Amino acid sequence: MDLHLLDAAPTPAERAAIDAFLGPPKDGWTGGAREPQDAHTAAGGHHSRSQRHLLLPALLAVQRRVGWISAGSLMYLCQRLTIPPADAYGVATFYALLPTAPRPPRVVHVCDDIGCRVRGAEAVCAELERTVGPAHHPPTGTSHELPAIGSGWIRSPCLGLCEEAPAALLTQAGATPVERLFGNATAGRIAAVLAGNDSTADQTRAPIPQAGDPDLLLLRRVDRIDPTDLDAYRAHGGYQALRLALDLGPDGVIREIADSKLAGRGGAAFPTGRKWDAVAKQPVRPHYVVCNADESEPGTFKDRVIMEKDPYSVVEAMTVAGFATGSEQGFIYLRGEYPLARTRLQHAIDQATSRGLLGDNIMSRPVRFTIEIRVGAGAYICGEETAIFNSIEGFRGEPRNKPPFPVQIGLFGKPTVVNNVETLVNVLEVLRLGGPQYAAIGTAGSTGTRLFCLSGHVARPGVYEVPSGTTLRRLLELAGGVAGGRALKAVLLGGAAGGFVRADEIDLPLSFEATRAAGATLGSGVVMVFDDTTDFADILRRIAAFFRDESCGQCVPCRVGTVRQEEALHRLQAHRPIGGTAAELALLDEIGLAMKDASICGLGQTAYSAVESAIKRLKLFDGVAPR
Amino acid sequence: MTTLVSLAPPRRLVSLTIDGKGIEAPEGSTILEACRTQGTEIPTLCYLETLHPVNVCRVCVVEVEGSRVLVPSCSRRVEPGMVVKTQSERVVHSRKMVLEFLASSVDLSTTPEVARWLGEYAARPDRYGPPAPPAAAGARDGLEPGHHDPVEPGFRATVAQPTKIDNELYLRDYGKCILCYKCVEACGTDHQNTFALTVAGRGFDARISTEFAVELPRSACVYCGNCIAVCPTGALMFKSEYDHRAAGTWDESRQTVTQTICPYCGVGCNLELHVQDNEIVKVTSPLDHDVTEGNLCIKGRFGWQFVQNRASEERPQGG
Numbered sequence: 036m037d038l039h040l041l042d043a044a045p046t047p048a049e050r051a052a053i054d055a056f057l058g059p060p061k062d063g064w065t066g067g068a069r070e071p072q073d074a075h076t077a078a079g080g081h082h083s084r085s086q087r088h089l090l091l092p093a094l095l096a097v098q099r100r101v102g103w104i105s106a107g108s109l110m111y112l113c114q115r116l117t118i119p120p121a122d123a124y125g126v127a128t129f130y131a132l133l134p135t136a137p138r139p140p141r142v143v144h145v146c147d148d149i150g151c152r153v154r155g156a157e158a159v160c161a162e163l164e165r166t167v168g169p170a171h172h173p174p175t176g177t178s179h180e181l182p183a184i185g186s187g188w189i190r191s192p193c194l195g196l197c198e199e200a201p202a203a204l205l206t207q208a209g210a211t212p213v214e215r216l217f218g219n220a221t222a223g224r225i226a227a228v229l230a231g232n233d234s235t236a237d238q239t240r241a242p243i244p245q246a247g248d249p250d251l252l253l254l255r256r257v258d259r260i261d262p263t264d265l266d267a268y269r270a271h272g273g274y275q276a277l278r279l280a281l282d283l284g285p286d287g288v289i290r291e292i293a294d295s296k297l298a299g300r301g302g303a304a305f306p307t308g309r310k311w312d313a314v315a316k317q318p319v320r321p322h323y324v325v326c327n328a329d330e331s332e333p334g335t336f337k338d339r340v341i342m343e344k345d346p347y348s349v350v351e352a353m354t355v356a357g358f359a360t361g362s363e364q365g366f367i368y369l370r371g372e373y374p375l376a377r378t379r380l381q382h383a384i385d386q387a388t389s390r391g392l393l394g395d396n397i398m399s400r401p402v403r404f405t406i407e408i409r410v411g412a413g414a415y416i417c418g419e420e421t422a423i424f425n426s427i428e429g430f431r432g433e434p435r436n437k438p439p440f441p442v443q444i445g446l447f448g449k450p451t452v453v454n455n456v457e458t459l460v461n462v463l464e465v466l467r468l469g470g471p472q473y474a475a476i477g478t479a480g481s482t483g484t485r486l487f488c489l490s491g492h493v494a495r496p497g498v499y500e501v502p503s504g505t506t507l508r509r510l511l512e513l514a515g516g517v518a519g520g521r522a523l524k525a526v527l528l529g530g531a532a533g534g535f536v537r538a539d540e541i542d543l544p545l546s547f548e549a550t551r552a553a554g555a556t557l558g559s560g561v562v563m564v565f566d567d568t569t570d571f572a573d574i575l576r577r578i579a580a581f582f583r584d585e586s587c588g589q590c591v592p593c594r595v596g597t598v599r600q601e602e603a604l605h606r607l608q609a610h611r612p613i614g615g616t617a618a619e620l621a622l623l624d625e626i627g628l629a630m631k632d633a634s635i636c637g638l639g640q641t642a643y644s645a646v647e648s649a650i651k652r653l654k655l656f657d658g659v660a661p662r
Numbered sequence: 663m664t665t666l667v668s669l670a671p672p673r674r675l676v677s678l679t680i681d682g683k684g685i686e687a688p689e690g691s692t693i694l695e696a697c698r699t700q701g702t703e704i705p706t707l708c709y710l711e712t713l714h715p716v717n718v719c720r721v722c723v724v725e726v727e728g729s730r731v732l733v734p735s736c737s738r739r740v741e742p743g744m745v746v747k748t749q750s751e752r753v754v755h756s757r758k759m760v761l762e763f764l765a766s767s768v769d770l771s772t773t774p775e776v777a778r779w780l781g782e783y784a785a786r787p788d789r790y791g792p793p794a795p796p797a798a799a800g801a802r803d804g805l806e807p808g809h810h811d812p813v814e815p816g817f818r819a820t821v822a823q824p825t826k827i828d829n830e831l832y833l834r835d836y837g838k839c840i841l842c843y844k845c846v847e848a849c850g851t852d853h854q855n856t857f858a859l860t861v862a863g864r865g866f867d868a869r870i871s872t873e874f875a876v877e878l879p880r881s882a883c884v885y886c887g888n889c890i891a892v893c894p895t896g897a898l899m900f901k902s903e904y905d906h907r908a909a910g911t912w913d914e915s916r917q918t919v920t921q922t923i924c925p926y927c928g929v930g931c932n933l934e935l936h937v938q939d940n941e942i943v944k945v946t947s948p949l950d951h952d953v954t955e956g957n958l959c960i961k962g963r964f965g966w967q968f969v970q971n972r973a974s975e976e977r978p979q980g981g
Contacts, residue, residue, distance in 0.1 A: 039881070119858075121857055121882065122860055124860060125861050128871075129807060131806070173806050190809065191808075413807070589716075590717075591841075594866055594868065596759070602819065609815040625755070628755060629760065632723075632732045635717070
C-alpha cells in the first residue's frame with residue numbers, strides 16, 4: 036500500500052518506544068535507513084496487513100513513554116505497520132487514554148462517577164480546582180507540537196475501585212512509566228502525587244469482607260494465598276480442574292458445563308455450555324478464546340479483585356476453555372485502568388508457561404494453549420463482545436452487527452468464545468464439583484454462586500460471594516447495612532446499564548428469574564447503595580453523561596439519543612423543563628424507547644434503563660413543579 | 663450496444679411474510695431488497711447499493727418476529743419463514759426518533775427526501791429547544807473522547823460548524839454530516855483504497871477527519887471525488903455547486919444532464935455532465951455501471967475546464 040504520510044518525524048524517545056515494542060525496522064519502507072536494495076523489494080501484501088493488531092499496543096507504548104500521541108509518533112507507527120495515517124488517527128482518537136494533543140507526562144485521573152460521587156468525589160475535584168488548578172484541557176489552535184511538561188489532573192469515569200472510593204489512577208509517562216490505581220484519594224494526596232511525592236507505591240488492597248469464610252467458592256483463595264505464588268495456588272486446589280478437564284476430554288467438559296446450567300456473568304446471562312459447544316463444533320480453524328476483562332460498568336470491580344488476588348484461576352480457566360473449544364490461542368482483553376491486574380496476570384502467565392501449564396505440551400499432553408494480554412485504553416464500549424474484536428484487531432472499538440455471532444465469525448473472523456472473568460472462574464468450580472452438583476447451588480434458574488460489588492453508602496463495601504437467589508436484604512446485612520445507620524433510599528442493581536430498586540423492594544431474591552420478573556437486572560453484579568441524603572437528579576445526570584461519553588457514535592439512536600437524554604435530565608435538574616415536567620418525562624420515554632429498540636448494541640439498548648427505573652420505580656420527578 | 667449477462671448461478675427462493683403478505687425473495691438478499699422488489703418503501707440514508715451496508719443510520723429498521731430489538735433491513739438477510747413488519751408502531755416510533763435526532767443535530771437542508779419523511783413520520787426536531795451556538799472553526803476536531811462540556815440547559819447540541827474550504831475542487835460542510843460512513847467506505851476498501859478519511863473521536867463528538875484533521879491538500883486525498891458521489895446530505899459538495907448556491911444561482915430545474923464517455927484514458931468511464939446555462943456545474947457517473955459503479959478519477963470528475971475554454975478561446979493556428 037502506498038502510504039501518504041504527514042511531514043512529521045518522531046522524537047528519539049518516541050522512536051525508541053516504538054522500536055522497543057516492534058523491534059527495529061527491517062528496511063527503508065518501514066521506517067529504517069534507506070538502502071539501494073529497497074528499490075528492488077516490495078512492501079505490503081498480506082504480511083504487512085496482518086500487523087494491524089499491533090496498532091493499539093504500539094500506541095500504548097508511545098503513550099507510556101511520552102504521555103500523548105504526536106503526529107510524528109503516529110506517522111512512524113503507520114510506516115512501521117503499513118497503516119494509513121487517517122485510519123490510525125481514527126483509532127487513537129477513539130480511546131480516552133490516548134490523547135492526540137499534548138498532555139503532561141504525569142496525570143492523575145480522578146473518578147467522579149456515581150460510586151465515587153456519593154463518597155465525596157465532587158468535593159475532591161472542587162478542592163483540586165482550588166489548590167492545583169482546573170482539570171487539564173486539550174490545547175486548542177496551533178500549539179499541537181509543543182512539548183508537554185509537568186503534571187495535571189483529569190476527570191474519569193468509573194475506575195473500578197469503588198470499595199476504596201474515591202478512586203484515582205496515576206499515569207506517569209517516561210523511560211520507566213508508572214501506572215497505579217489507588218483508592219482513598221483525597222485532594223491532598225492527589226496534589227502530593229501530582230507534585231511528585233508518590234504515595235501510591237504500596238498497592239495493598241483492602242481485604243475482601245468475607246476473607247476466610249469456608250463457604251466461599253470463587254473467592255476461596257482470595258486474600259488467603261500469595262497471588263504471585265503458583266505453588267500456593269496449586270496447594271489450594273489450583274490446576275485440579277484442568278487435570279480433570281484433560282481427563283474428561285473436550286466433549287466431557289462441555290457436558291459438565293451444560294449440566295451446571297452456568298450462565299454468563301458479564302450481564303447478558305447467555306448459557307456458557309451452549310456458547311462453548313457452538314464454537315467447538317465450528318469446522319473453521321483456528322478458534323479463539325477471549326477473556327473479557329474490560330470491566331468498565333460503573334460500580335463493577337469483581338473481576339479486578341479476582342485478577343489482582345487470584346490471577347492463576349483466570350489463566351487456568353482460560354486453558355480449560357481453550358481445550359474444550361479447540362482453541363490454541365487466548366486473549367485477555369484487560370481494561371487499561373487496571374495496571375496491578377495486568378502485572379499479576381502477566382506474572383501468572385509467565386509462571387504457568389515456565390511450568391508447562393501453558394504452551395505446547397500442557398501437563399505433558401499434546402495440548403497447546405497460549406495467552407496474551409491485550410490492554411484497553413479507556414473505552415467502556417470495548418467490553419461489548421464484538422467491539423472487543425475490533426479493538427484487538429487494531430480498529431476502532433465499534434460493535435459489529437449481529438448476526439453473525441462471535442461463535443461463528445469472531446476475532447480475526449474466526450469462531451470465538453468470549454467469556455467474562457467471573458464466568459470463566461466459575462468453570463473451575465463446575466469441574467471440581469461436577470455439573471449437577473454445581474447446579475444444586477443457587478436456584479433452579481440461576482445456578483451457582485455470584486459475586487456482587489457493594490459500593491456507595493454501605494458500611495462495608497467490597498466484593499461479596501453468595502449463592503444465586505440470596506435476597507438483597509441478606510446481602511445488605513452482610514455488608515453491614517447503610518453506612519452511618521442512615522435510611523436506605525434506593526439500590527442501583529446491575530450498574531449504569533441496570534436499574535434502581537426501592538428500599539421496600541429489598542426482599543428481592545438476586546437471581547436471573549426473580550430480577551427479570553421484577554423488571555430489574557443483575558447485570559454485572561453491581562449493588563450500589565444510596566441513602567436518604569442522595570441527590571438522585573445529580574446521579575442520573577452523571578449516568579446520562581457516562582453513556583453520552585462512552586457511546587461509540589456509530590448509530591444515530593445512541594449517538595444523538597444519549598445527548599438528548601442528558602439534555603432533558605439537565606433541564607429537569609435545572610428546573611427549566613420544556614413544556615413542563617410531564618412533557619419532559621414523556622420525551623425521555625420516547626428517546627429511551629428508540630435507543631432500546633433501534634441501537635446496534637447493548638450500550639444504546641440499556642442507556643435509558645437506570646433513568647427509566649428512577650422515573651418509574653423511584654418516582655423521582657413526581658410532584659416536582661417547574662420553578 | 664451489448665448487454666452484459668450475469669453468469670452467477672440462479673438463486674434459491676426463500677418464502678417470508680412482509681406486512682402480512684407472503685412473498686418469495688432470492689436467498690441471500692436483504693429485507694430491504696425484498697421490500698423494494700415488492701414495492702414497499704423503506705427510507706434509507708447510510709445505505710447505497712454500491713457500498714457494504716454499515717447499518718448505522720437506523721432509519722431503515724423493521725420489526726422481525728422473534729427478535730428482541732428492531733433489525734436494520736439494509737443488512738439483515740431474508741430467512742425462510744421470517745415475519746417482517748415495516749410499519750408497526752415500534753418501527754414508526756424509532757424511525758420518527760431517528761429522523762428527529764438527525765434533524766435536531768444536523769443541517770439537512772440539502773438532503774433529498776428527508777423533508778418528506780420528517781412530515782410523514784410527524785417528526786418534531788424543534789421540541790429539543792433552540793440550537794446551541796455553532797462550534798468555532800476546528801473546535802470539534804480537537805474534542806477528546808470521554809469528556810464533554812454540556813450545553814446550556816434549554817438548548818440542544820448540534821454539529822453546526824463552519825464549512826471547511828481548503829481546495830478549489832470540493833468542500834466539506836460537516837454541519838451537514840450525519841456520519842453515515844459512506845465517504846470513509848468509498849475512500850477506503852469499498853472503492854478507492856486511498857484511506858484519506860476516517861471517523862475520528864467518539865459518540866456525538868465523532869467526526870469525519872483526515873489524520874490530525876489536516877487540510878485535504880496535506881492529506882492522502884487524490885481528489886477522485888468518489889466521496890462526493892456517495893454523500894447523501896450535500897456535506898461534501900463540488901466547489902462549483904457551492905459557489906452557485908452561495909450566489910443564489912443554483913437551479914436544478916434549469917440543468918440538463920448529458921451522458922458521455924470520459925475522453926482522458928482507455929477505461930471509458932461514463933460521465934453525466936450536469937449543465938446549467940451552458941456551464942458544467944458538476945460531474946457524476948451512473949451507479950449502476952458494472953465496472954465503475956459511479957466512481958471516477960480526478961480527471962473525469964473535475965477536469966472539464968477545457969470543454970468550457972474551447973468556446974471562448976481562439977484555437978491556435980498551424981502546428
